[in-house]
Amino acid sequence: MGSSGSYVPTRPVDWSEIRAQLRASGLRWTPQRRTLIEVLSRTDGHVTGAELIERCRSVDPTTIPSTVYRTLDVLEGLGLVRHSHGANGREEFHVLPSGVHGHLHCTGCGSTWEIPADEAAEVVESLRASRRFAVDVTHLSISGQCAGCSEKTAH
Amino acid sequence: MGSSGSYVPTRPVDWSEIRAQLRASGLRWTPQRRTLIEVLSRTDGHVTGAELIERCRSVDPTTIPSTVYRTLDVLEGLGLVRHSHGANGREEFHVLPSGVHGHLHCTGCGSTWEIPADEAAEVVESLRASRRFAVDVTHLSISGQCAGCSEKTAH
DNA sequence: GAAGCAGATGCGAGACGTTGCAATATCAGG
DNA sequence: CCTGATATTGCAACGTCTCGCATCTGCTTC
Ligand SMILES: [Mn+2]
Ligand SMILES: [Mn+2]
Ligand SMILES: [Zn+2]
Ligand SMILES: [Zn+2]
Numbered sequence: 001m002g003s004s005g006s007y008v009p010t011r012p013v014d015w016s017e018i019r020a021q022l023r024a025s026g027l028r029w030t031p032q033r034r035t036l037i038e039v040l041s042r043t044d045g046h047v048t049g050a051e052l053i054e055r056c057r058s059v060d061p062t063t064i065p066s067t068v069y070r071t072l073d074v075l076e077g078l079g080l081v082r083h084s085h086g087a088n089g090r091e092e093f094h095v096l097p098s099g100v101h102g103h104l105h106c107t108g109c110g111s112t113w114e115i116p117a118d119e120a121a122e123v124v125e126s127l128r129a130s131r132r133f134a135v136d137v138t139h140l141s142i143s144g145q146c147a148g149c150s151e152k153t154a155h
Numbered sequence: 156m157g158s159s160g161s162y163v164p165t166r167p168v169d170w171s172e173i174r175a176q177l178r179a180s181g182l183r184w185t186p187q188r189r190t191l192i193e194v195l196s197r198t199d200g201h202v203t204g205a206e207l208i209e210r211c212r213s214v215d216p217t218t219i220p221s222t223v224y225r226t227l228d229v230l231e232g233l234g235l236v237r238h239s240h241g242a243n244g245r246e247e248f249h250v251l252p253s254g255v256h257g258h259l260h261c262t263g264c265g266s267t268w269e270i271p272a273d274e275a276a277e278v279v280e281s282l283r284a285s286r287r288f289a290v291d292v293t294h295l296s297i298s299g300q301c302a303g304c305s306e307k308t309a310h
Numbered sequence: 311g312a313a314g315c316a317g318a319t320g321c322g323a324g325a326c327g328t329t330g331c332a333a334t335a336t337c338a339g340g
Numbered sequence: 341c342c343t344g345a346t347a348t349t350g351c352a353a354c355g356t357c358t359c360g361c362a363t364c365t366g367c368t369t370c
Binding site for chain 2: 085087089090091104106107113119122123126127130131132133134135136139140141142143144145146147150
Binding site for chain 4: 178183184185203204205220221224225245246
C-alpha cells in the first residue's frame with residue numbers, strides 16, 4: 001500500500017524510442033535514466049517520487065534522489081510523464097499513455113479518482129471562456145468530499 | 156517581493172473574538188498564537204508559511220516554525236484562515252474575510268488570480284452533478300497559461 | 311493562590327524536493 | 341580509439357513541512 005501505483009509485468013508503451021527522443025533534444029542516455037525508465041515502464045497508475053526512488057533503488061541501490069527528480073523533469077519535458085499534487089501538495093507522477101486526466105481527492109477518506117479529459121472539458125471551457133485561461137488538465141487536482149463522506153459530514 | 160501578501164496598517168476583521176472562539180473549543184490562548192494572529196491581522200492577500208514565520212520572528216524572534224504551522228492548522232480549523240497550494244505544491248495561506256475563492260496560477264509568467272466563489276460555481280456544480288463530489292473551493296488551485304502567455308506559446 | 315488536567319510548545323529528527331558546484335561520463339568528430 | 345564540448349551525476353546544504361515526545365503552561369477548581 002501507500003500509493004496507487006503498481007507493478008505490472010510489461011507495458012505497451014514504446015519506451016525504447018525514448019533514447020532517440022532524448023538524443024533528438026541533445027540530451028544523453030545514461031544508466032541512471034535507463035533505470036528510471038525501466039521502473040516507469042513497469043509502473044501503472046500514480047506514484048510518488050519517494051516510491052519511484054525506492055523502486056529505482058531495488059534495480060540500482062546507488063540511486064540518488066536528486067538524479068531521479070531531475071530525470072523526471074526531463075521526461076516530463078518530453079511529455080512521457082506528468083505530475084500533479086495530492087491534497088497535501090506532494091507530487092504524484094503518472095505515465096501519460098493512460099490518457100490525459102485530472103484528479104479528484106477526497107479529504108474525508110483519502111480516495112482518489114481520475115477525471116477523464118472529456119469530463120474536465122466543462123471546467124476547461126469555463127475558464128477559457130471567462131478568462132482566456134488555458135487549464136493544464138494533467139496538473140489539475142481538486143479536493144473536497146466524495147459522496148459517501150459528505151453524507152457523514154452532513155450528520 | 157516574494158509573495159503577494161502584504162502588510163496593511165489595520166484590518167476590519169474582528170480578531171479580538173478569536174480568543175473566545177479558541178476557548179469555546181477548549182483551546183488555549185498563548186503568546187505564540189497571539190503573535191501569529193497579530194501578524195495575520197496585518198496581512199493582506201496570500202502568504203506562504205515561510206513568510207508568516209519570518210513576520211512572526213520580527214515580532215518575536217524566538218518564533219518556532221512547527222508552532223506556527225500547528226497554529227495555522229488550528230486557525231484553519233476555526234475557519235479563520237485557509238490554504239491552497241501553488242503550482243509547486245507549496246502552501247499559500249489567506250485570511251478568509253476576503254471571501255471564499257479559488258486560485259489560478261499561470262505557469263508561464265507566475266501570475267496568480269483569485270477565482271471568486273460565484274465564478275467557481277460552474278466547476279463546483281459540474282462535479283457535484285456528475286459525481287456528487289463536494290469541491291472545496293478554498294483549496295482549489297488551477298494551473299495553466301494565462302491569455303498573454305498562451306499567445307506567446309502558440310508562436 | 312496552590313494544584314492538576316489537558317493542551318501547547320520546543321526541539322530534534324525525518325520526509326520530500328530543489329539547487330549549486332565540482333567531478334564525470336556521454337557522444338560526435340577526427 | 342583519442343579528444344573535446346557539454347550534459348549529467350553525486351554530494352552536500354538548504355527550504356518547507358510534519359511528527360513524536362518530554363517539558364511546560366493556560367485555565368479551571370477549590
Ligand atoms: Mn492542502
Ligand atoms: Mn506541480
Ligand atoms: Zn471520501
Ligand atoms: Zn502568464
